[in-house]
Amino acid sequence: xxxxxxxxxxxxxxxxxxxxxxxxxxxxxxxxxxxxxxxxxxxxxxxxxxxxxxxxxxxxxxxxxxxxxxxxxxxxxxxxxxxxxxxxxxxxxxxxxxxxxxxxxxxxxxxxxxxxxxxxxxxxxxxxxxxxxxxxxxxxxxxxxxxxxxxxxxxxxxxxxxxxxxxxxxxxxxxxxxxxxxxxxxxxxxxxxxxxxxxxxxxxxxxxxxxxxxxxxxxxxxxxxxxxxxxxxxxxxxxxxxxxxxxxxxxxxxxxxxxxxxxxxxxxxxxxxxxxxxxxxxxxxxxxxxxxxxxxxxxxxxxxxxxxxxxxxxxxxxxxxxxxxxxxxxxxxxxxxxxx
Amino acid sequence: xxxxxxxxxxxxxxxxxxxxxxxxxxxxxxxxxxxxxxxxxxxxxxxxxxxxxxxxxxxxxxxxxxxxxxxxxxxxxxxxxxxxxxxxxxxxxxxxxxxxxxxxxxxxxxxxxxxxxxxxxxxxxxxxxxxxxxxxxxxxxxxxxxxxxxxxxxxxxxxxxxxxxxxxxxxxxxxxxxxxxxxxxxxxxxxxxxxxxxxxxxxxxxxxxxxxxxxxxxxxxxxxxxxxxxxxxxxxxxxxxxxxxxxxxxxxxxxxxxxxxxxxxxxxxxxxxxxxxxxxxxxxxxxxxxxxxxxxxxxxxxxxxxxxxxxxxxxxxxxxxxxxxxxxxxxxxxxx
Numbered sequence: 001x002x003x004x005x006x007x008x009x010x011x012x013x014x015x016x017x018x019x020x021x022x023x024x025x026x027x028x029x030x031x032x033x034x035x036x037x038x039x040x041x042x043x044x045x046x047x048x049x050x051x052x053x054x055x056x057x058x059x060x061x062x063x064x065x066x067x068x069x070x071x072x073x074x075x076x077x078x079x080x081x082x083x084x085x086x087x088x089x090x091x092x093x094x095x096x097x098x099x100x101x102x103x104x105x106x107x108x109x110x111x112x113x114x115x116x117x118x119x120x121x122x123x124x125x126x127x128x129x130x131x132x133x134x135x136x137x138x139x140x141x142x143x144x145x146x147x148x149x150x151x152x153x154x155x156x157x158x159x160x161x162x163x164x165x166x167x168x169x170x171x172x173x174x175x176x177x178x179x180x181x182x183x184x185x186x187x188x189x190x191x192x193x194x195x196x197x198x199x200x201x202x203x204x205x206x207x208x209x210x211x212x213x214x215x216x217x218x219x220x221x222x223x224x225x226x227x228x229x230x231x232x233x234x235x236x237x238x239x240x241x242x243x244x245x246x247x248x249x250x251x252x253x254x255x256x257x258x259x260x261x262x263x264x265x266x267x268x269x270x271x272x273x274x275x276x277x278x279x280x281x282x283x284x285x286x287x288x289x290x291x292x293x294x295x296x297x298x299x300x301x302x303x304x305x306x307x308x309x310x311x312x313x314x315x316x317x318x319x320x321x322x323x324x325x326x327x328x329x330x331x332x333x334x335x336x337x338x339x340x
Numbered sequence: 341x342x343x344x345x346x347x348x349x350x351x352x353x354x355x356x357x358x359x360x361x362x363x364x365x366x367x368x369x370x371x372x373x374x375x376x377x378x379x380x381x382x383x384x385x386x387x388x389x390x391x392x393x394x395x396x397x398x399x400x401x402x403x404x405x406x407x408x409x410x411x412x413x414x415x416x417x418x419x420x421x422x423x424x425x426x427x428x429x430x431x432x433x434x435x436x437x438x439x440x441x442x443x444x445x446x447x448x449x450x451x452x453x454x455x456x457x458x459x460x461x462x463x464x465x466x467x468x469x470x471x472x473x474x475x476x477x478x479x480x481x482x483x484x485x486x487x488x489x490x491x492x493x494x495x496x497x498x499x500x501x502x503x504x505x506x507x508x509x510x511x512x513x514x515x516x517x518x519x520x521x522x523x524x525x526x527x528x529x530x531x532x533x534x535x536x537x538x539x540x541x542x543x544x545x546x547x548x549x550x551x552x553x554x555x556x557x558x559x560x561x562x563x564x565x566x567x568x569x570x571x572x573x574x575x576x577x578x579x580x581x582x583x584x585x586x587x588x589x590x591x592x593x594x595x596x597x598x599x600x601x602x603x604x605x606x607x608x609x610x611x612x613x614x615x616x617x618x619x620x621x622x623x624x625x626x627x628x629x630x631x632x633x634x635x636x637x638x639x640x641x642x643x644x645x646x647x648x649x650x651x652x653x654x655x656x657x658x659x660x661x662x663x664x665x666x667x668x669x670x671x672x673x674x675x676x
Contacts, residue, residue, distance in 0.1 A: 046648055318441075319482060333475070
């Protein structure tokens, strides 16, 4: 059954969608240490979305349609296994969106000719991640000691990845520099543009240039420093956010966005915040309102850019351009006032 | 081509002095504004555009020739473009800057109406609200994908009822009965109108109802959750419609101001921003002159086969000459 490519135990395909943009370095190291080859699907392009839309139901969000597209792309790549984790909770006391909870079932139910699916249940409310990885490692013929060292190694890689991103790099830059010598000193990404803007949202919206129509690059072209959530200190995401005395957020991804925005606002770190939001994302629409109110009381420019598969580039660009211009003129007039 | 000359004080302002040109090319109209060094409007023209932005701009320039002396082109020290086709037009005429409608509207309005707090702008295909304080934008919003309640919708309904859009205000003023039209969606609004017609309501009442529905829809969708402080300015082509203005006054309970330059406010802003830029950076304008209207431009398009994205690349080429603009790619390989 196992095709022996380079004497490995087999090839595991990881779709370049959803939490790929968060945990791929972790999973890649883990499976490679267990002696498997790891391939990711091709970068998102128009074909990905087209293929994905064919399988996914019409009303679902684009990130999921894109994920479907990536799964289809991997099927053509001679893989033995497809890694589709079931993310239930990734931080204590929170839940993921229901689509993550049912992800392996959704994929199995809609796409034919699938390779064997490795379904890892990640539920940090109930069990530490090590147990989830141990279970999966066993199914992949790993011995306890092998799994343990693969686990340690992958956590180390993940932590290094986070440190690199914290230094101000983009997802792709951080991922590419993982392969470099660890001794190499990390240079902080050069900043110093007149405007600094945070781009917050789910990793799969912020780090996938196809989905956000190259927003980060556009901002750079406009001489704007873009800060993403992963550029912020890791420890700020450890405290639970509080919306009000009575209201508590329990969405995992949104918890991160709220913590990040709260930190940015309280420490006055940016001139404005852009929230990239998927059309028809339930949790996002809830926290948009919360951030809007917070931004208003603190008098910090904020805009929510909604992306869907029909949005032309023009709409996004016009909004972002106007947003940046607004900040620039605001800063300039404040500067004049202070000087006068 | 239907045109409206809003201002022409070029002759009285003398034959010297620097001028700045602003061009606003929208989905249904093209606006041209020329301001002097004191930011006063000396020439303003609105024309309905049919066809491509390139054609519209050229036609407008062609019409200008009749009203302008030859030397005006030489006195233009800076050119700014705005509107949905701002980059294309910038490339064609050799403008110095291309800015979004939001910034342009805000800059021009706060010059003509100092202290303005809210700008309602309803154009052909989109509508926006801009909130300001002390001449600075504090917040803005645009309609999302849906174009319900924009000028095009009114145009379409005017056609259907056989009433020129310019007469909408007069008709609505004669309305005696309140007729409620569902304004949430253009499609529903239309079927609701047909229904009301069949029930025997007069055209006057239906038009008044339609205008109120549009105003309501705009306030609920675009301005949702925003505090609209007065003074309020109302701009864009739809501001010509007195019935919509009245509907806003009724809904918001305060005076709605429509400045006499409301049609060209975006173009004026573009000219002002061009002036600001040229003066700040001591630029020499790259304006190609009004004779650009005689140059033949050919718009072309193709699908790039470089990757799976199959981007639609569009470009504009001079009949004899080089490519003036090219874009549409995600990767930047073709952008010029």
